[in-house]
Every structure is written in C-alpha cells, then in structure tokens.
Amino acid sequence: MLTQKDLPAGFPVITEGPGTHKSIEVGHNAVLQCTATGNPQPSIYWLRDSMRLDLDTNPRYSILDKGFPEYSLNNTMS
Secondary structure, three states: OOOHHHOOOOOOEEEEOOOOOOOOOOOOOOEEEEEEEOOOOOOOOOEEOOEEOOOOOOOOEEEOOOOOOOEEEEEOOO
16 A cells, blocks of 8 residues: 555645545435545545545536535435
C-alpha cells in the first residue's frame, strides 16, 4: 500500500469526504461534501448502490453548491 509520501506529484487525493458508506433514514435529507486535489484537478462523482448518480437529470438529488472543487449533494425525497 502506498503512503501519502510515496504518491507521485499531482496524484489525486481526497482531502474531505463522507467516507465510503453513508446511511440516511427514509424521508430525511443529507448533505454530502467532497473535496479533492490533484493535477489535473480530479472529477468528483457520487455512487448509489454502486451506480453513478446523474445529478443533472435525477430529481431526487440536487447540487447545492457547484463551486469548484467542492460539490454538495442533497437527497430531497424519500
């Protein structure tokens, strides 16, 4: 396993995130944030049940802040 000091320059690193799994009670909202650094700047995307979420077309989720490089996700429906 590589340690932080062994990573090549510019290697993507998640600097803030919700962890690998997050459980949300039915009918409740959650806000998830993720920030990453790297060169080039890494893309951030969200998965649900191992499937990539389409945040642009799925009405169950909304992006609260699309300011680069931080994204927030809000589950708006049960």
